[in-house]
Amino acid sequence: MSDLLEQLLHGLTLGSLYAMVATGLALMFGVVRLINFAHGEFYMLGGYAFWYAYAELGLPYPVAGLAAAAAMGVFGLAYERGVIRTILARTWHVQLIATLATSITLTNLAILVFGTQPKEVPTTLSSTIVDLGGVRMAWQRPLVLVAAVIIFAGLEWFVTRAKLGKAMRAMSQNREACAVVGVDVQRVALATFGLSAALAGGAAALVSPLFNIFPDVGALLTLKAFAAVIVGGFGYVKGAIAAAFLIGLAESLAAGYVSYAYKDAIAFVFMVAVLLVRPQGLFGRRIGI
Amino acid sequence: MMRALRFTIATAFLIAVPWIVAATVPGQQRYVLHVLIFTALYGALALSYDLVVGHVGSLSLAHPAFFGIGAYTAALLATEARWPFAAALPAGIAMAGLVALAVGVPMFRLTEHSFAMGTLGFALVAQIVATNWVDFTRGPLCVTGIPKPQLGSLRIATLPGFYWTGLAAVGLVGLLYHGLTTFRLGRAFHAVRDNETLASAASIDPLKYRMLAFVIGGAVAGGVGTLYVSYVGVLCPGELAVSLSVNLLVMLFLGGVGSLRGVLVGSVAFTALPEILRMAPTWRMVIYGLLLLIIVIRAPDGFEGVIRRRSRA
Amino acid sequence: MALLEVRGLTKRFLGITAVDAVDVSIEAGELVSLIGPNGSGKTTLFNCVTGYMAPDTGRVLFHGRDVTGVAAHRIARLGVGRTFQLVSVFPRLSALENLLTFLQQHQEESVLARLVRAPRVRRYEAAAVERARMLLDSVGLGARADAPAGSLSYGQRKLLAFAAALMPDPGLVLLDEPAAAVNPTMINQMKEQILGLHGQGKTVLLVEHNMDVVMDISERVIVLDHGQKIAEGSPEAVRRDPKVIEAYFGR
Numbered sequence: 001m002s003d004l005l006e007q008l009l010h011g012l013t014l015g016s017l018y019a020m021v022a023t024g025l026a027l028m029f030g031v032v033r034l035i036n037f038a039h040g041e042f043y044m045l046g047g048y049a050f051w052y053a054y055a056e057l058g059l060p061y062p063v064a065g066l067a068a069a070a071a072m073g074v075f076g077l078a079y080e081r082g083v084i085r086t087i088l089a090r091t092w093h094v095q096l097i098a099t100l101a102t103s104i105t106l107t108n109l110a111i112l113v114f115g116t117q118p119k120e121v122p123t124t125l126s127s128t129i130v131d132l133g134g135v136r137m138a139w140q141r142p143l144v145l146v147a148a149v150i151i152f153a154g155l156e157w158f159v160t161r162a163k164l165g166k167a168m169r170a171m172s173q174n175r176e177a178c179a180v181v182g183v184d185v186q187r188v189a190l191a192t193f194g195l196s197a198a199l200a201g202g203a204a205a206l207v208s209p210l211f212n213i214f215p216d217v218g219a220l221l222t223l224k225a226f227a228a229v230i231v232g233g234f235g236y237v238k239g240a241i242a243a244a245f246l247i248g249l250a251e252s253l254a255a256g257y258v259s260y261a262y263k264d265a266i267a268f269v270f271m272v273a274v275l276l277v278r279p280q281g282l283f284g285r286r287i288g289i
Numbered sequence: 290m291m292r293a294l295r296f297t298i299a300t301a302f303l304i305a306v307p308w309i310v311a312a313t314v315p316g317q318q319r320y321v322l323h324v325l326i327f328t329a330l331y332g333a334l335a336l337s338y339d340l341v342v343g344h345v346g347s348l349s350l351a352h353p354a355f356f357g358i359g360a361y362t363a364a365l366l367a368t369e370a371r372w373p374f375a376a377a378l379p380a381g382i383a384m385a386g387l388v389a390l391a392v393g394v395p396m397f398r399l400t401e402h403s404f405a406m407g408t409l410g411f412a413l414v415a416q417i418v419a420t421n422w423v424d425f426t427r428g429p430l431c432v433t434g435i436p437k438p439q440l441g442s443l444r445i446a447t448l449p450g451f452y453w454t455g456l457a458a459v460g461l462v463g464l465l466y467h468g469l470t471t472f473r474l475g476r477a478f479h480a481v482r483d484n485e486t487l488a489s490a491a492s493i494d495p496l497k498y499r500m501l502a503f504v505i506g507g508a509v510a511g512g513v514g515t516l517y518v519s520y521v522g523v524l525c526p527g528e529l530a531v532s533l534s535v536n537l538l539v540m541l542f543l544g545g546v547g548s549l550r551g552v553l554v555g556s557v558a559f560t561a562l563p564e565i566l567r568m569a570p571t572w573r574m575v576i577y578g579l580l581l582l583i584i585v586i587r588a589p590d591g592f593e594g595v596i597r598r599r600s601r602a
Numbered sequence: 603m604a605l606l607e608v609r610g611l612t613k614r615f616l617g618i619t620a621v622d623a624v625d626v627s628i629e630a631g632e633l634v635s636l637i638g639p640n641g642s643g644k645t646t647l648f649n650c651v652t653g654y655m656a657p658d659t660g661r662v663l664f665h666g667r668d669v670t671g672v673a674a675h676r677i678a679r680l681g682v683g684r685t686f687q688l689v690s691v692f693p694r695l696s697a698l699e700n701l702l703t704f705l706q707q708h709q710e711e712s713v714l715a716r717l718v719r720a721p722r723v724r725r726y727e728a729a730a731v732e733r734a735r736m737l738l739d740s741v742g743l744g745a746r747a748d749a750p751a752g753s754l755s756y757g758q759r760k761l762l763a764f765a766a767a768l769m770p771d772p773g774l775v776l777l778d779e780p781a782a783a784v785n786p787t788m789i790n791q792m793k794e795q796i797l798g799l800h801g802q803g804k805t806v807l808l809v810e811h812n813m814d815v816v817m818d819i820s821e822r823v824i825v826l827d828h829g830q831k832i833a834e835g836s837p838e839a840v841r842r843d844p845k846v847i848e849a850y851f852g853r
Contacts, residue, residue: 035402086586092401093348097538097585104535105578108571219531223413226406261421268410275403276395473706480692480703486654487690489674490683490767492707 002134007256008249013141013210015248016148020203021221022228022240023155024196030172030235030289031192032088037099038079039200039225040218041106046072046201047213048110051119061123065205069198076197080190088189103218110215118212126209144206151202152241159289164191172235173288220264224251227271233281237289243282246270303456307449322448324560329455330517332556333462335540336549337509342538343547344470345502346482348401350534351392351408352510354415357529359385359511361419364432364524374438378515385511389504397499412531419526431525438519451520458516459553462509466549469505478502532574539581545593554592603666605630605805606651606774611660613646620646622829623660628807630773633800635816636809637840638826639850644809645687647826648776652684653677664774679707683772687779687809689759693752697743697762700751701734704769737765741795757784764795775799777808781815793819817841825849 025039049071054064079102087098126140158165167188171178179185204213211217225240228247232239247267255263274282302309310321334356341349359381366372366380396407419426426432437446438454445454470478480488481495488495518524536559544555563573588594608626612619621643628634636644649655651662653674662670669677678684692700709726738744741761746754751762760780767775780796781789789812797819799806810816816823816837823840825833827849833840840846 035406083582090586093346094585094589096348096402096405097542098582100535100538101578101581101585103578104532105575105582108574108578111571112575220413223406223410227410230403230406262417265414265417268407268414271410272395272407275399275407279398473709476695476699476703476706479694483692483694484690486674486686487692488703489654490652490678490686490690491704492675492679492770493703494673494675 002136003256005135006137007252009135009137009141010256011249011252012245013144013207013248014252015245016144017203017207018221018224018228018248019241019244020148020151020199020206022225022232022244023152023237024199025222025225026229026232026235026237026240027168027192027196027289029229030237031168032084032171032189033175033235034084034088034095035092035099035226036084036196037096037222038103038106038218039196040220040222041103041110042072042076042197042200042218043204043221044110044213044215044218045075045106046197046204047208047217048114048119049201050205050208051121051213054123055119055121061125065202068205069202072201072204073194073198075201077190077194079197080193084189084193085186103222107215107218114215116215118214120212121208123209138210140206140209144210147202147206151199155237164188168192169289224264224267227267231271231274231282233283235289236281236283239281239283304453307452319448322452326448326451326455326520328557328560329452329459330513330520331536331540331560332553333455333459334510334513335537335552335556336459336462336466337506337513338537339541339546339552340466340469340502340506340509342541343552344475344478344482345499347397347499347503348405349396349408349503349506350405350531351389351396351411352506352537353529353531353533354412355385355389355507355510356514356517356533357415357419357526358388359514360518360524360528361426361432361514362511363515364435364518365426367435367519368432373440374436374519375440378438378512381515382508382512385514386504386508389507390500393500393503393507397496397503409531409534412529412534416526416529416531419529426526429526431523432518433523435518435522435524437522445519454516455520458513462513463549463553465505465509469502470547470549535574535577535581539577539584541591542581542584542589543591545591545596546589548593551591551593558592604628604663605632605665606807607661607663607666608647608651609661609663611647611650611657611662613643613650613655613657619829621650621657621826624826624829624831626824626831628774628805630805631800631803632821633796633806633819634808634822634824635820635837636807636824636826637811637813637816638832641828642826642849643829644826645778646829648684648778648809652682652776675707678770678772681770681773682776683767683770683774684776685760685763685767685778685780687782689756689763691751691754691759691762691766693750695751696748697738697751697754698731698734698747700762701737701766701769702730704766705730705733708770734769737768738762740798741765742791757788760784760788761791761795764792768799772804774805774807777806777810779809779811781810781812789815 021039021043024042025036028034028036046068050064050068053059053067054061059067083098083102087095123140125143126138129136129138159169160166167183170183171185171188175185224247228244229240232243247270250270251263251266254266306325307322310318314321338352341347362384363377363381366377372380392411396404399407420428422428437444445451469475477493477498480491480493481498485495540555540559541552543558544553545551584591604627606628608624611621611624613621624647636647638644646655650657653672653676656671661668664680664682669680692703695703735744735747738747741764743758743761743765746758751759754762764780777796780792793815796806796808820837823835823837824831825840825846832845832849833843
């Protein structure tokens, strides 16, 4: 029984990670209709930024985490300005190949700069295992979950109350109308990328103490996050979050009870299964984030 | 008339290459022939990929999986079941084609981005399976001792022998590519690529033609995989890496998507580049990534596009 | 038996009922217009009839045969031609090749015969080219037969799409806003072309906003509003129908 609870907790941790990354992907797709193939690399670079801030510079954990998120936010802005802006008007083939190319470039640059050996960044919360009634866990895990929930709540407040957030939601529903009404479409797109990247960076800061950082981590993560976005109903953030948690739980249970080696295939199998039965996603096609 | 003459001269030249290389760069023979063999194999693979990407417009990222399935099928049949090359080759082609058929049916129900992601997911899963199903594929330990092809009394074991095999392969694939992309079939493919809705209004079944290109492309990729392992003698799961898709996309976009000459030019340029650049694999991938990024944004028609613009000006 | 029959067709998406239990019956040889304010469901109805969308409920019958939910390419093969609201051509092909594309699925020779270019095949292809040129001439594009379709003007592309739809000699022709966004000369040309089709005995159903065109050429007019059929009858009767007036001007 405690075994099952441990697997579930692991599943929720994974789900939180996938949900944070998928949210960024869903935001970008929702607001500017672009799939960012390099999104996993935001997480990967965020992980290295966190490692640098925490392990190399010795900053306290919360500071290092925020620094990583902020650094990725800036990177996201630069990425939008440098790469995305040039491909926004192009066909989705060009967008996909361009972001795929970026992903490969960033991954290999990371190998050159940081090497292929994974970086371990244990924190006190992640390295101390406590025993709660038979369930062995590190406090970092519930921390990830709680932090994720807070972040999602904050995001919901942002798109319903904050001016920029409301503009994002409006753009995801009807871009042409926004341009007509005077919304600064370019600024909103820029902000969306900054926010999505910061989310990925923050996720890295929360999860890296538990799972190590290495250059290839982005590829599988992009796929799983995308699976969540598709299953959740393309561009519908809440759907992506729910789907991400489902994937995380399924993966954890599969790893524990079916086969560890093939756990990464779960997200993909789940995605294809849902799409065959319900092509519009679990929650149907919604308009807007 | 002129065209046939030029074609004959070019073919004669290509066949004579091993002797030309022996005469011009005697010390570098082995190396040059090795590069040429790889160029030929890559060329055939790129053409099979272009059928899907360039002519039917489906951005599939599953090609490394089909290459790998053909490779593993042939490798395992040759090493475990002692199948001769003449049987292993069609088996590799058939297996890859069948898997493409099975995978294509659910994949083509997905649109655009989802299709690309779905095929990418399939490619990743194929690599995961190749790496972890150690009992079957030997996993990271690799399949070794794959025998050189033996066709009756003819044994292909020398570099010139492999070169001519590769040349024949790219020639055959080129012929197939040409036949599939011209005349009515080509028109149907292009109609689906350029305006699927209108193609339907013209009674053209988009799914049928997408599947046709996908399965044939996958089967040919499997064939190239078989030739590859017969040459290299060893097969590891790393051969199915997603970076192969990136390499193929660079070839296609560098040379010109949807054009026989363009894709071949791209393959030659791509395989020759590392020899010119001569750098570590990781740096190479960084360069390829940046190259692909720049090309796809600035010159998506590649070499063929440049030629076309020059001839118009 | 009606050529085209639509019974109780309903289509909903994203919470809106685009087409609401619509019944339509069109006899062979009729020239019928489908009108209604923007968003009344006309194009959705077209899409359900031609196989681009599957209706939620209801039936579509062509020559008495149930084709509800059948894929678009198969319905086209049965002899239904259509044009699209947003003019649609194959931009990289020449005007002539555009038309040839529309005929190729109807040419039944085997792959083998085509490979060896049997005399029968060559005759088919020559006949196809001849028909294409004839159609291009009839819409005034004869001189531009070899020009890439992407280089033609909007009006020329509209005529090209029209000619292409006629290439396989369909019995039923559906035209989505043939008179939209073109100059008055072109509109007259379109009217003549449509009347020409009618003269050939073809059944024509068109969606149109231009009331002059509708009133001028239609034998019968069907009016949709908010997805429902609100009126049907001769052009004069419909023009005077208070429900129709209210739909267009009431709110």
